[in-house]
Structure formats: structure tokens, C-alpha cells
Amino acid sequence: MQEHYSPEQVETEVQRRWDETGCFRAREDAAGEPFYCLSMFPYPSGKLHMGHVRNYTIGDVIARFQRMQGRSVLQPMGWDAFGLPAENAAMQNNVPPATWTRQNIEQMRAQLQRLGFAYDWSREFATCDADYYRWEQWLFVRLLKKGLVYRARATVNWDPVDQTVLANEQVIEGRGWRSGAVVERREMPQWFLRITDYADELLEALDDLDGWPDQVRTMQRNWIGRSEGVELEFAVDGGEPLTVFTTRPDTLFGVSYMALAPEHPRVQELAQNDAELAAFVAECGQGGVAEADLATMEKKGRALGFTARHPLTGEDVPVWVANFVLMEYGTGAVMAVPAHDERDHEFATQYGLPIRQVIAPADGGECDVQAAAFTEAGVLVNSGDFTGQDSEAAKAAIADHLEQAGLGRRRRNYRLRDWGISRQRYWGCPIPVIHCDDCGAVPVPEEDLPVRLPEEVIPDGAGSPLARMPEFFEATCPQCGKPARRETDTFDTFFESSWYFARYACADNDTAMLDERADHWLPVDQYVGGIEHAVLHLLYARFFHKLLRDEGLVGSDEPFTRLLTQGMVVAPTFYRERGDGGKDWINPVDVELERAEDGSVKAARHREDGQPVTIGGMEKMSKSKNNGVDPQALIERFGADTARLFTMFAAPPDLSLEWSDSGVEGAQRFIRRLWRAVREHVGGAAASPLDPENLSEPAGDLRRKLHDTIAKVTDDIGRRQTFNTAVAANMELLNELGRLPEDAEGAIAVRQEVLEGIVRMLAPIIPHVTQVLWEALGHDGLVADTRWPQVDEAARQSARETLAVQVNGKRRAEIAVPAGADRESVERIAREDENVQRHLEGQGIVKVIVVPGRLVNFVVKPQ
RNA sequence: GCCGGGAUGGUGGAAUUGGUAUACACGGCGCACUCAAAAUGCGCUGGCUUCGGCCUUGUGGGUUCGAGUCCCACUCCCGGCACCA
Numbered sequence: 001m002q003e004h005y006s007p008e009q010v011e012t013e014v015q016r017r018w019d020e021t022g023c024f025r026a027r028e029d030a031a032g033e034p035f036y037c038l039s040m041f042p043y044p045s046g047k048l049h050m051g052h053v054r055n056y057t058i059g060d061v062i063a064r065f066q067r068m069q070g071r072s073v074l075q076p077m078g079w080d081a082f083g084l085p086a087e088n089a090a091m092q093n094n095v096p097p098a099t100w101t102r103q104n105i106e107q108m109r110a111q112l113q114r115l116g117f118a119y120d121w122s123r124e125f126a127t128c129d130a131d132y133y134r135w136e137q138w139l140f141v142r143l144l145k146k147g148l149v150y151r152a153r154a155t156v157n158w159d160p161v162d163q164t165v166l167a168n169e170q171v172i173e174g175r176g177w178r179s180g181a182v183v184e185r186r187e188m189p190q191w192f193l194r195i196t197d198y199a200d201e202l203l204e205a206l207d208d209l210d211g212w213p214d215q216v217r218t219m220q221r222n223w224i225g226r227s228e229g230v231e232l233e234f235a236v237d238g239g240e241p242l243t244v245f246t247t248r249p250d251t252l253f254g255v256s257y258m259a260l261a262p263e264h265p266r267v268q269e270l271a272q273n274d275a276e277l278a279a280f281v282a283e284c285g286q287g288g289v290a291e292a293d294l295a296t297m298e299k300k301g302r303a304l305g306f307t308a309r310h311p312l313t314g315e316d317v318p319v320w321v322a323n324f325v326l327m328e329y330g331t332g333a334v335m336a337v338p339a340h341d342e343r344d345h346e347f348a349t350q351y352g353l354p355i356r357q358v359i360a361p362a363d364g365g366e367c368d369v370q371a372a373a374f375t376e377a378g379v380l381v382n383s384g385d386f387t388g389q390d391s392e393a394a395k396a397a398i399a400d401h402l403e404q405a406g407l408g409r410r411r412r413n414y415r416l417r418d419w420g421i422s423r424q425r426y427w428g429c430p431i432p433v434i435h436c437d438d439c440g441a442v443p444v445p446e447e448d449l450p451v452r453l454p455e456e457v458i459p460d461g462a463g464s465p466l467a468r469m470p471e472f473f474e475a476t477c478p479q480c481g482k483p484a485r486r487e488t489d490t491f492d493t494f495f496e497s498s499w500y501f502a503r504y505a506c507a508d509n510d511t512a513m514l515d516e517r518a519d520h521w522l523p524v525d526q527y528v529g530g531i532e533h534a535v536l537h538l539l540y541a542r543f544f545h546k547l548l549r550d551e552g553l554v555g556s557d558e559p560f561t562r563l564l565t566q567g568m569v570v571a572p573t574f575y576r577e578r579g580d581g582g583k584d585w586i587n588p589v590d591v592e593l594e595r596a597e598d599g600s601v602k603a604a605r606h607r608e609d610g611q612p613v614t615i616g617g618m619e620k621m622s623k624s625k626n627n628g629v630d631p632q633a634l635i636e637r638f639g640a641d642t643a644r645l646f647t648m649f650a651a652p653p654d655l656s657l658e659w660s661d662s663g664v665e666g667a668q669r670f671i672r673r674l675w676r677a678v679r680e681h682v683g684g685a686a687a688s689p690l691d692p693e694n695l696s697e698p699a700g701d702l703r704r705k706l707h708d709t710i711a712k713v714t715d716d717i718g719r720r721q722t723f724n725t726a727v728a729a730n731m732e733l734l735n736e737l738g739r740l741p742e743d744a745e746g747a748i749a750v751r752q753e754v755l756e757g758i759v760r761m762l763a764p765i766i767p768h769v770t771q772v773l774w775e776a777l778g779h780d781g782l783v784a785d786t787r788w789p790q791v792d793e794a795a796r797q798s799a800r801e802t803l804a805v806q807v808n809g810k811r812r813a814e815i816a817v818p819a820g821a822d823r824e825s826v827e828r829i830a831r832e833d834e835n836v837q838r839h840l841e842g843q844g845i846v847k848v849i850v851v852p853g854r855l856v857n858f859v860v861k862p863q
Numbered sequence: 864g865c866c867g868g869g870a871u872g873g874u875g876g877a878a879u880u881g882g883u884a885u886a887c888a889c890g891g892c893g894c895a896c897u898c899a900a901a902a903u904g905c906g907c908u909g910g911c912u913u914c915g916g917c918c919u920u921g922u923g924g925g926u927u928c929g930a931g932u933c934c935c936a937c938u939c940c941c942g943g944c945a946c947c948a
Contacts, residue, residue, distance in 0.1 A: 085947080295944085649887085656869085656941075725886085738904095804883035
């Protein structure tokens, strides 16, 4: 064992041994129950960022921990390789996306390997490999034949200058990011997957996903947004009736106007002979399609000059067109009840439409619906025969009445929409369809798959390059053999990430999408990834898994048994104002902090010129704020173990992690302290065998601490997944070990046991250095293959315990009592305490609360 | 706007089922080692205090013998919102 800890030397040597033994290869025939640990695969942007380091360290800690529990672990890695950044990079650097992407993969793989993750690299793939995407084309064709795929029109962001479809992130304040042109909403034919057919199952199965965070399940429930309501018609003189859906039929008597989407056929029709209306509709068509933009825009509308008949009162209510009504949700028409809906209220107030109260607070209280909408349930007023019923009863009664009168019907509605999977992009998986003038959209026959994406292409930002490549789109109809046109749209990249977890089980199979190995490993026991994927990716993956199940490709219902969603990585920002009002952002690495006497940060200055810089607060690491810390530099300076230890220790995994240079140094310091403790121990007298019955008091106390720590760390990593507290417990134990007197009876044997315990407990987190220490402590083989330390319950027994004594809930003393002492003796010992007596003086004891092992509380009042 | 989170010392955080608030670490201060510095080790470190105590978990209320934890109302920050991944 070296005198000084040298991370690079240790890590190179240990990684070489892992490679030689091939110990992280997952085998289906291995002993031990299978455990599939998966971290969300990265988009190959070229460089690992701290978010990746955090994500993959968490996954690796869990995988290595399970391995030490005797499980046969699969932990794979691959690349989510299709996507927009490759097209942007291609334009900037004049390189085909394929070339750029594959170079990035090479770099990032090397970085991941340097961090020492226990991946089975033999299963690696990139989603841009035809060997991968051919199978999703194959599945798509089957789904198409099954009727789960259809074609419909959908709205996209259209850049009128670049003549191209824009992603939502490419629309900045309603304008195209490159051209600066005002973006238009435009409808296009697109392919859809019937995810709404699975809405009920996706919703109901959430109840049983108890390995998922509640917050994610709640977000998915709200996203699916199942609601029970009524669909009903409002008759229109000389036209089709207007169909609306409402979840509040109890407010039906409060309808004072109706609102239609600008794209509603009735509006389009009227606009043909009304220039002002046409102009309004055109204005509504400007701006992006993102829901956040639509929901926050100023509400605008126009009266359409006709009325609709209320189905129950027979009253005529005015019909308006309004920019906030969306054609894509429900029927494109809403009944407005301004007294009991906030958005309707805002609109009615703006345009002077009547506000009619039909619900009163159930407690008989007053409310002024002219001032603000009353949106809660209550008791019906001004509602004909239904007046006096409560909201719940009235919903049912009105629904019954409408159904009996043939005016409406009960319906279940979802907020979830079918999944639009077409993208007018180049760098994606081609949609395997051929459009024929006679036969329509015909799926590409199975034997012609895959439809390969041509790779020597550099997009120019103006429309899809595929649509300008006859050699790609010219085809013959598989059905009639006539010339036809190949589909030039590609799949949404969520398509690839929706089944990659299954492909890892059998990545080498070139004759089938999945084989029997899928069910050996699936479902994924532990999935780790960013909270930003809580809804879309995780919902699509659940949906896809059910599609695979219904194709007979997997046996399970859900893909991910347990889910850990990690927080972001943030860092301080620093800047200097420029003359033109802009800011020059300065990387934290180049900044030195000045502190006040209490240690609080007083000022900051640039390391180079010594001049002050402005402190801008903590933000998510980003290029734009120049506060990214490159993990590469960190690893080069401190090694992989320190990087791993810092990210695990600095925060619990689900909270955001704050970058701190001194925190990294602290992590390194701890590893060096552990190194020295082992070196000093093995350099001293040889350990005699442990004799638990004959230990001095300090040795016995330390041994109790060790076994308490093993119990805590096992629970922290295994159940709670709070890796920060697991590290802290080991630090505490090492601190305690330093206080053990050299000459205490049994000290050397207990010290050996404690060091072996710490080394094994930290092996999942700092796997390289613990390997070397494990050998120094006298063991052969890999610490990664040893068993997790076992708790010795006998060692945890203690003769005494410490209790807090409170008087009226305020802590007044601490007492030591024999372990397991009864209430009476605990109370008696507490009363004997001097300080307690002082606070009981002149007081009458009302009640005594004894919480075993915790505290005694005297509830008193003056006599 | 809608949905989901978060806020605890100078800083990151701990407190797991309502039971001793501030574990562990960073920073700061002091001491030892040293000619000196670095490194390392050890000690102290929430605020106020008349030295009895009192106050303190974003703000304001409530429930309870007891609230960081539960309930109600708010403030600020963050994630998602269907074509970023």
C-alpha cells in the first residue's frame, strides 16, 4: 500500500482489473435473483455535464449495492442519438448529423468509463443504428395494421420565412429563433398513436406503482386528467347544433354565452364573408402552439352575431369566438358560466357579458359573483326545478334529465391527447409508410425493413432535407406497384426512448425486436433519471410497454418497478455589466470570494485581474450563464472517486445539488483520511481475533456504533435512497474510530472490523479506492464481489439510554436510565433531577407523558 | 395561466412514524507541528442574555402535552406544459 493516496494510479489499476475479469458483464445464467438497474440514457451532446455525473453515480451506487446483496445485476448504457441538436450542430459546423453524433458518442463513452461505472458495455447501442430503429419501424407497421395508428391534422409552429416547422423551444416570444419572423399556427397531416385507448389503464395502474414518488404519480394523473361530465347540444337556428362538454352540469342554468375556437368550422364559414372576423381569426393564428403561451396570452374575442338555444331554459345566449378556446381539446366549443368559472368570468367582465349566479355557498354564506367567480361546489339557486339541490346531487339529476330528454349524454373526458409522432425533421427514424395516389398510405412490407435514413446529409434549416431527396422518397406502391412517394417525416425521438430499456436485454438479436431474455430482466427494478421526465418520457414508456405486452413481446404490465427522480445541478453565477447593458458572465472557477468575519460572502473578484465581479445567485448550470463546471477538469484534478463522493454527499438525490469547490476538496480530504486510517492500522500490530464478550468499554461502544451504522447505511441506501446520510454516517464512524484509545482491550480487533465495515459500506460510492483498501486489510479478490456487512444485533444492545426531560414541552434536562426501564422508574428518575425540580416548584402536575427511549414530558399548571 | 416541488446557522444539508432542531461537511476563529508557509491534526463555532434563561426551521394563523414535520392562507424560487431531451 502506497503511503499517499494517488487517485489516478488507483483508478487506472482498479479499472484495468474490472476490464480483465469482465465482472460487470450481466449473464442470464448467473446465480442470484436478477436485478435490472437503469439510468436514463444520455443524448450524445459531446461532453458529459454534472447532471450526467450525478444521474449515473446514483444508478451505479444502487447497482453495486444490489450486487453486494447477492443479486445478479444488469446495468447497461447506450445513446439516445436522434434529435434536434445534431441538426443545429450540422448547420453550424457543416458536418452531417451522423458524423457529429458518432464522434460525440466516442468522447462521452471514454468519459463514462473514466468514472468507473459498472456497466455491461457489451449491450451498448445507439438509437440511430438501423439495427435498433428497424424494430420500431416493424412495430409501427404492426400497430398500423392493428388500428392503433391513424392520420389526422395537427397544429404546428410554422416559420413563414424559413418555410419550416419549428420546435417549441425554437419559438422565442412568438418569433422564429433564426429568421425572427412571427410564427404562424398551421395544420398539417400527421401520424398519431392511440394512447387514449390506454388512458384508463395508464391511470389506474398508477395506484399500484408504489415504488414511484407520489409527486410523479400525481403529475401523471393530472396529465391524463380523466373527468366525468356531460356532453350536450345547444341548438342554433339555421345551422348545426353546437356540442359542448362540461364537468359542471350543476352550473348549466348559469350559462350566459358560448365561445368557439377560431378554427371552429362555423367560425371559418362566417369569416369568408366577414373581413373583420377573418382578420381576427388570422390574428389568433399567430404565435406558438405551446400550452404555456396559449394559457398566458391576453384573452380576446368577438361576438359572432348569432345565438344558441339553452337546452333547458330555451333562452338564447350569444355565441362568441375566443382565442383561448382550443379546437384540439374536446369539441372546440365551450359553454361559459362566468359566475362559477374563473376564465369565463375574466372574459365576461372584459366584454360586459352577463354574470348569473346559480350556485350559493353550502354554509349559507354570502358571495359576490360579480366581483369574482365562485368555483366551489354548493347549493343550486336560480336553477328551475333543481334549485335547492346540492352540487353533487344536481350533477346527477341534471345529467339524468338531459339523457332522458335526449338532449345530452354522460361522458368520460380526458385531458390526455393522442400522441402525435410525426416530425418534419431529418435526424430521426423514417416512418415506414409509402403514399400511393390509389391505395393511400401503405405500410412498408416487413421484408423491406428497415427504411434506412441516408446519413451523408447536412440539413440547412429550411424544411426537411428528405423531402428534397428523390433518391429517398421515390418509391413504388407495395400494393399496386405504381410509382408512389415515401413518407419523409420521421418519428418523434420519444419513440426511441420508449422501448430502449427492453432492447438492452437482447441487444444482439438481429432476427427479432425482443426475445425471452426480455422477461428475464424486465421490469426494470430501479430506474434513475431527471424529474423533468416525470410526465412525457415516463408516460410514453409506460404506454409503449403495454403495446409490447399486447404484441406478446413482454409479460409484465409496467416497465419500471421503482423510480428515483434526481434534482438538477446548480452553481453560483457571477457577472460584470457591459457598457451596452448586457452582462459578461464569469465562470465560478475564475472567481475568488471574500468573506466577512462570520464567514458570510462579502464580495467576489476575478482571479486574473483582481477586480470585483457581481454575485448573481444560484442557477441551473448552463452555457448562457457560464456557470457550468466541466466534470472532466474535476476528474483530472481529484479523480473519479472524489467526484462520485461529492455528488452523493452534497445533497439528497431528489433535491437540486449545489456546486462547491470547497465541498469537492472536503470529499477528497475524507478519502485521504480513510486511506491514512487504514495505512496506520495495517502498519501497526497484527489484529488478534475479535472476542465480542471481552471488550473494554470504549471498544464495546465503538463496536455498537459500527453495527448501528451498518443498520442505518443499509436502510439509507436500500430503502430511503438518501446517499448523503449514508456517507455522513460513515464519516461519523471514522471520526469515532479516531477517538478509540490505542491500549483499550480489543481495540485492534474492533478497529479491523470497523475499517472493513466502512470500506464495504463505501464500496458502491467510491469503488476504486475501497478496492485497494480492501486488499490492504488482508483480502483477496474484488470488494465489488464481497457481501454487504451484516448487522450483529447482539453488539447493538446497550445497558443505558439517554432521555430528554421536558416541562410543558420545553427541554429542561437529560437523564440516563437503564435500557427498557418502566414508566414509573423513568418518571421517578426525571423528578429527581435538580433542574427539573426547579421548574416543577409551585406547579401542579396535570399529566406525565413518557415516550420510551425518547423523552418524559411533565404537563404542569400553576397551583 | 395550469400541474408538481422547494425554502432549516455564514453555506450545502440532518432530524426516517408528531417526540432532545441544527448530525455530517464546507467556511470562519483559535491552538499544535514548522525558521516560515503549505499540508495535516486537535478544539470552538445559530442569535440574544441581567447567565436564571429567552428566541430561532420563508411569512401569518390554527390543531396538539409537544409541530421543521399535520391543517388553512400567503411570499419567493425551481421543474413540466405535448416539436429540447
